[in-house]
Amino acid sequence: MLSSLKRNPDNTGVGQTTPVRYILSWVWWPLLFTICMGVTAFGFSIKDPAYMPYLCFNGAYAFLIISLLFLERKFPHEAKWTEPDGQTWANIAHTLTSKGTTQVLLAVNTYIGANMLSGGEGGLLGMHLWPSHWPMWGQVVFAVVASEFMLYWAHRTAHEIMPIWRFHAVHHSVGKLWIVNTGRFHFIDSVYSIVLGILPLIALGASMEVVMWLGAVTAFIGMLTHCNVEMRFGPISWIFNTPELHRWHHSKRLREGNMNYGENVMCWDFVFGTYFNEDRRPPKNIGITTHMPDTFKEQIVWPFLSKRRQNEIASAYPSTFSANKKNHQVEAIESAE
Ligand SMILES: [Zn+2]
Numbered sequence: 001m002l003s004s005l006k007r008n009p010d011n012t013g014v015g016q017t018t019p020v021r022y023i024l025s026w027v028w029w030p031l032l033f034t035i036c037m038g039v040t041a042f043g044f045s046i047k048d049p050a051y052m053p054y055l056c057f058n059g060a061y062a063f064l065i066i067s068l069l070f071l072e073r074k075f076p077h078e079a080k081w082t083e084p085d086g087q088t089w090a091n092i093a094h095t096l097t098s099k100g101t102t103q104v105l106l107a108v109n110t111y112i113g114a115n116m117l118s119g120g121e122g123g124l125l126g127m128h129l130w131p132s133h134w135p136m137w138g139q140v141v142f143a144v145v146a147s148e149f150m151l152y153w154a155h156r157t158a159h160e161i162m163p164i165w166r167f168h169a170v171h172h173s174v175g176k177l178w179i180v181n182t183g184r185f186h187f188i189d190s191v192y193s194i195v196l197g198i199l200p201l202i203a204l205g206a207s208m209e210v211v212m213w214l215g216a217v218t219a220f221i222g223m224l225t226h227c228n229v230e231m232r233f234g235p236i237s238w239i240f241n242t243p244e245l246h247r248w249h250h251s252k253r254l255r256e257g258n259m260n261y262g263e264n265v266m267c268w269d270f271v272f273g274t275y276f277n278e279d280r281r282p283p284k285n286i287g288i289t290t291h292m293p294d295t296f297k298e299q300i301v302w303p304f305l306s307k308r309r310q311n312e313i314a315s316a317y318p319s320t321f322s323a324n325k326k327n328h329q330v331e332a333i334e335s336a337e
């Protein structure tokens with residue numbers, strides 16, 4: 001493990017690393033994450049007016065997006081990923097539909113489902129299972145680790161069980177990583193992970209403040225994880241899901257891509273043996289080895305089509321962005337290993 005402190009400097013960045021860039025590459029992730037968490041904590045400390053937590057969280061989120069868009073231009077990890085891939089609007093449309101669906105689901109659950117299930121503040125059947133007497137930071141850490149267990153398995157089954165992978169493949173079909181594809185999830189995929197990851201916490205009696213903190217941590221880490229910025233991590237990658245780890249997860253090679261399932265923290269990847277972080281540059285040629293259509297509307301319908309129909313469409317309409325031609329190359333590499 002200690003070897004991750006002296007990793008090859010060529011693993012990230014576009015190759016002209018100067019001493020200043022090298023130092024900054026260690027600073028960006030902890031600096032941005034700390035600022036975002038600090039601003040969110042400040043919002044929660046001011047309960048009056050009641051919109052302050054929302055205002056501060058959204059302010060921190062906007063600050064993170066603007067900072068990362070700037071850093072992606074100035075300090076990219078992959079130069080090739082700064083070129084347009086024709087998927088920006090599809091990414092934004094998936095982000096909006098996924099976020100909209102999960103917001104509705106959370107609201108319905110909070111105001112109707114959880115209360116009916118729990119009979120009030122005691123959580124599921126009023127059993128008082130949630131450690132609500134703990135300090136808020138302890139409850140948030142507990143919520144992150146506990147929900148991660150469910151998120152881990154939601155994510156892992158989305159890779160290993162074909163009918164669920166059909167939906168998750170939309171997220172993996174992009175040929176580059178940058179902050180705009182952070183929210184690129186088929187809305188069914190989002191519903192699947194939120195039902196498994198967050199609703200159990202509400203049913204156990206976690207307060208809305210805890211759930212909002214979990215949402216904030218997930219939003220910040222998710223945005224950082226997909227960014228195309230020259231960053232280095234060391235021990236941070238032992239705890240949190242970082243871009244370094246997630247780039248392996250987007251690999252076309254199954255032995256790299258079916259790894260690093262953690263959404264926020266990596267503890268369950270260590271427990272279940274799926275942690276992956278070799279000391280070499282993660283693949284530049286990422287994506288999936290099967291067809292995915294180009295437009296948002298087609299991508300929404302795609303997972304519902306039969307295999308036969310998908311094959312008919314794929315052979316008649318080669319995608320411009322999912323690099324099908326390179327698949328044979330990847331398969332050849334895989335079989336050579
Ligand atoms: Zn995945």
Ligand SMILES: [Zn+2]
Nearest residue numbers: 171226246250
């Ligand atoms: Zn991803």
